[in-house]
Amino acid sequence: MAPSNFTHxxxxxxxxxxxxxxxxxxxxxxxxxLAVVVSRxxxxxxxxxxxxxxxxxxxxxxxxxxxxxxxxWPWLKKNLIYAPLIRKRHNRNITLARLDMGIIPSRFHTxxxxxxxxxxxxxxxFINYKSCNKAAIFxxxxxxxxxxxxxxxxxxxxxxxxxxxxxPLLRVSFDTFNIFHRWISRLVVLESLAHTFAWMAxxxxxxxxxxxxxxxxxxxxxxSFLIWGLVSLAAMVIIFVQASSAIRHMAYETFLHLHQVLxxxxxxxxxxxxxxxxxxxxxxxxVTIGLWFLERFIxxxxxxxxNFSLSSSTRVTVEALPEACRVTYELQRPWVLRPGCHxxxxxxxxxxxxxxHPFSIAWYDTRPTPYKTLEDEKLPSTxxxxxxxxxxxxxxxxxxxxxxxxxxxxxxxxxxLASPSGIINIPGYVEGPYGGLESLHSYGTVLLFAGGVGITxxxxxxxxxxxxxxxxxxxxxxxxxxxxxxxxxxxDWVHPWMxxxxxxxxxxxxxxxxxxVTKPRHAGDVVSRxxxxx
Numbered sequence: 001m002a003p004s005n006f007t008h009x010x011x012x013x014x015x016x017x018x019x020x021x022x023x024x025x026x027x028x029x030x031x032x033x034l035a036v037v038v039s040r041x042x043x044x045x046x047x048x049x050x051x052x053x054x055x056x057x058x059x060x061x062x063x064x065x066x067x068x069x070x071x072x073w074p075w076l077k078k079n080l081i082y083a084p085l086i087r088k089r090h091n092r093n094i095t096l097a098r099l100d101m102g103i104i105p106s107r108f109h110t111x112x113x114x115x116x117x118x119x120x121x122x123x124x125x126f127i128n129y130k131s132c133n134k135a136a137i138f139x140x141x142x143x144x145x146x147x148x149x150x151x152x153x154x155x156x157x158x159x160x161x162x163x164x165x166x167x168p169l170l171r172v173s174f175d176t177f178n179i180f181h182r183w184i185s186r187l188v189v190l191e192s193l194a195h196t197f198a199w200m201a202x203x204x205x206x207x208x209x210x211x212x213x214x215x216x217x218x219x220x221x222x223x224s225f226l227i228w229g230l231v232s233l234a235a236m237v238i239i240f241v242q243a244s245s246a247i248r249h250m251a252y253e254t255f256l257h258l259h260q261v262l263x264x265x266x267x268x269x270x271x272x273x274x275x276x277x278x279x280x281x282x283x284x285x286x287v288t289i290g291l292w293f294l295e296r297f298i299x300x301x302x303x304x305x306x307n308f309s310l311s312s313s314t315r316v317t318v319e320a321l322p323e324a325c326r327v328t329y330e331l332q333r334p335w336v337l338r339p340g341c342h343x344x345x346x347x348x349x350x351x352x353x354x355x356x357h358p359f360s361i362a363w364y365d366t367r368p369t370p371y372k373t374l375e376d377e378k379l380p381s382t383x384x385x386x387x388x389x390x391x392x393x394x395x396x397x398x399x400x401x402x403x404x405x406x407x408x409x410x411x412x413x414x415x416x417l418a419s420p421s422g423i424i425n426i427p428g429y430v431e432g433p434y435g436g437l438e439s440l441h442s443y444g445t446v447l448l449f450a451g452g453v454g455i456t457x458x459x460x461x462x463x464x465x466x467x468x469x470x471x472x473x474x475x476x477x478x479x480x481x482x483x484x485x486x487x488x489x490x491x492d493w494v495h496p497w498m499x500x501x502x503x504x505x506x507x508x509x510x511x512x513x514x515x516x517v518t519k520p521r522h523a524g525d526v527v528s529r530x531x532x533x534x
Contacts, residue, residue, distance in 0.1 A: 005135075007203045007219075012139025014128070015280060018147040021123040022281070025151055028119060032112065036170045051442035054475030062444035062477065083107040103245075105179055113183050120148055120187060124194065135209075138202030145195040149188050150274070150281040153267070153288045156184045161295040162344075162434060171437045182243070189236045196233055225276035232269025235262045253355045253407070267292065299431060303346075306333050307429035316347075316428035320416035321401075322489035324453065325409070327359075328399045329430055335396050337364050338436030339460040345400065347428045350411050356431060357408060359400040362456035363463075363497050366396050398430070401493050403453040440465060441474035450483045452490065458483075459497055466504045466511060476510065484516040491515075 006012040054062050068074045085104050105113060127140045158164060159181040167174055203216050220226050239262045241247070248255045267289050274282030307314040309332045319326040327345070344356035404413040416424050440446050440461060448458040462481055468474035485491075491498075501507065 006133070006139040007135070007199070007206050009277070010143065010279075012133075012136040013143030014140050015143075017126060018144060018280065021126075021144070021148060022151050024119070024123070025148070028116065029155060033166065033170060036172065040171050047439070047442045051475055054442065054444055055472070057444075057475070059444060059477050062475065065444070079107075080111070081108045085110050103179075105183075109176065109179055113180070117183070117187055120152075120191065123148060124191075135202050135206055138198050138205065142195055142198035142202060145191045145198060146279070147281060149191040149195060150270070150279075150284045152184055152188045152191070153270070154284055154291070156181060156188055157288045157291045157295075159184065161291070162431075163295055163298045168437065173437065174434065185243070186240065189240045192233050192236055196229075225273060228269045228276065229273040230269075232266050232273060235266035235269065238262055239266065253351060256355060264292070303429055303431050306331060306335065308332060313427075314429050316426055318412060318416045318424050318426060320413060320419070320422040321492055322487075323404050323413075324490075324493055325402045325404070325413050325416055326399060326493065327402055327412075327428075328397055329428070331396045331398065331430075333396075334366065334394055335364075335398070335433060337361065337396075337398070337433055337460075339440075339464040340438065340457060341433035341436040341460070342457075343398065343400070343430040343432030343434070345402075345428065345430055347408060347412065347426065349427055350408055350415075355408070358434075359402060360454075360457040360460075361398050361433065362401050362459050362494065363399040364397065364460070366394050401453055401456045441468055441476070444475050445478045446476060446480070448479070448481045450481070452485055453493070455483050455490075455494055459494060459501075462511065463497075463501060463504075466501065466507060469510055470505050479511045480514065481511065482514045482516070484518060486517070486519045488517055488520065 050065055054065070083106065085107050104110075124141065124144050127137060127144065129137060131137055131140075158166070159177040162174060164174070164177055166172065167177065200216065203219065207213070207216070220230075239259060242255060242262070243259060267285060271282065271285040271289060273279070274285055312332065314332055315330040317328045317330075319328075340360075342358050342360045344358050346356050402409045402412060404410055415426070416422060446461070446465060448461060450458045458481060462479060465474060465476045465479055469476045501511070
C-alpha cells in the first residue's frame with residue numbers, strides 16, 4: 001500500500017488497541033477514586049466511633065485514642081500520604097534565578113502522577129514495530145497519541161472545576177485536584193505535540209517515497225481539518241508556556257482570563273478537528289466542552305441566587321485596618337457555613353475583569369432582621385392571614401480579612417483608607433462557600449497553627465469547638481491556638497472576634513492561645529499577664 005495512504009484518515013490506526021488504552025486509563029482513575037472512597041468511609045466510621053466514645057470521657061480515657069493500634073497506617077501517613085517529596089517542608093516552591101517555578105507535589109501525589117504519566121508513555125509505546133511500512137508505524141503512533149489526548153481532556157476539565165462533584169465525595173481539596181489538573185494538562189499538550197510530529201514524520205516519509213516536494217504545505221492549504229487541529233495545538237502550547245508559575249504570578253488576573261480564552265479555543269479546535277475527520281472519541285471533546293459550560297453555569301447561578309434578589313443585592317462594607325481590610329458581606333439569602341470555609345470575592349468596580357480571589361471566612365453571624373413599616377410591607381390579603389404569626393427573618397453576614405498585597409487588595413485598602421471614617425460601602429458579591437470538608441468534633445485535643453492572616457481560617461474552628469463543648473456535642477477538652485505575626489498591629493484584625501471568643505463560657509478551661517511576634521516594636525509589647533494568652 002502506498003505510504004501516502006497512511007497520512008490521513010484512520011488508515012494504519014490500531015483502533016482496537018486505542019480502545020484498550022481508553023478503558024485502562026479510566027480503570028486506573030476509577031480504581032484510585034474507589035480506593036479513596038473506601039478509605040474515607042473507614043475514616044468516617046472510626047471518627048464517628050471516636051466521637052461517641054469521647055463525648056462523656058475524661059482526658060485519661062481519651063488517651064486511648066492517642067495510641068496507634070497498628071504500625072502500618074502510621075507508617076503510610078508518615079512516609080507516603082502526608083510526607084513531602086523531599087526534606088521536611090510541604091508545598092515547597094521550586095525557584096530558578098529567583099523566579100517561582102511552581103510547587104513540588106507531595107510524595108503521595110508524585111507517586112500517583114508518576115504512575116499515570118508512565119502509563120500514558122507505555123500506551124504510546126505499544127506499537128507494531130514489525131510493520132514493513134514505516135508510514136504505518138507513524139500512523140499508529142499518530143492515532144495513539146491523538147486518542148490519548150482526547151481521553152485525557154475529560155479528567156483535565158473535571159479536575160479544574162471549583163464545583164467538582166468529586167471534592168465532597170472524596171473529601172479531597174480543590175488544591176489537590178488543581179495539581180492533577182496542571183500535570184494532566186501538560187500531558188495533553190505533550191501528547192498533542194507527539195500527535196503532530198508523528199503526522200509530520202509520516203507525511204515527510206511519504207513525500208520522499210513518492211518524490212514530492214512541498215507536500216506538507218499543499219496538505220495544509222485549504223484543509224480545515226488540519227488547520228483547526230493546528231489552532232488547538234497552538235492554543236495548548238501557549239497555555240503550556242503561559243501557565244508556568246513564574247509567568248502566572250507576574251499578572252495573575254491577566255493569566256486567568258487569557259487562560260480561559262485559550263482553553264476555549266483549544267477545545268473548540270479539537271472538536272472541529274475531530275468532527276471534520278470523523279475521528280473516534282470526538283464525543284469526549286463535546287462532553288468536555290459541555291462540562292466547561294456547565295461548571296460556569298453552576299458558578300454564576302450560585303452567585304446570582306445568593307447575592308441578588310428582586311429588590312436588592314449583597315451589601316459590602318470595607319473597613320481599613322493596619323496593612324489589611326475587614327470586609328463584611330450582608331448576604332441576600334442564608335448560607336450553610338462550616339468551619340474552615342472560604343469564598344471567592346468579586347469587586348467589579350476595582351478590577352477591569354470578572355476576576356475573583358479566594359479568602360477564608362473569618363467570622364459569620366446570623367441575626368434576626370426587623371420588619372419594615374406598614375407602608376413598606378405587603379398587607380394581609382385574606383382574613384386568615386390576620387391571625388398568622390409573622391414569619392421569622394434572618395440576615396447572614398460573613399467577614400473576611402484581606403491582607404494588603406499588590407493588585408486588588410492594595411486598591412481596596414487605599415480606597416478605604418482615603419475615606420474620612422476609614423469605612424466605605426462598595427459593590428461586590430461572593431461565590432461559595434467552598435471547603436470545610438473536615439470536622440474536628442471527635443478529637444479531645446486540637447492544635448491550631450496560623451501565620452499572619454491565616455488566623456482567619458482557624459477562628460471559625462475555635463468558635464465552633466467552644467460552642468460544641470458548651471453544647472456537649474463534641475469531644476473537645478483542650479484547644480491550643482498558636483499564632484505567629486510580624487507586628488502586634490495584626491491583633492487589630494481580629495480584636496472584636498477574639499473578645500467575643502474570650503467571653504464564651506468555659507473558655508478559660510478549654511482554650512489556650514500562644515502568640516509569637518517576630519518583629520515587635522518594643523520588648524514590652526509581647527509580654528502577657530494572662531496564663532491563657534501568652
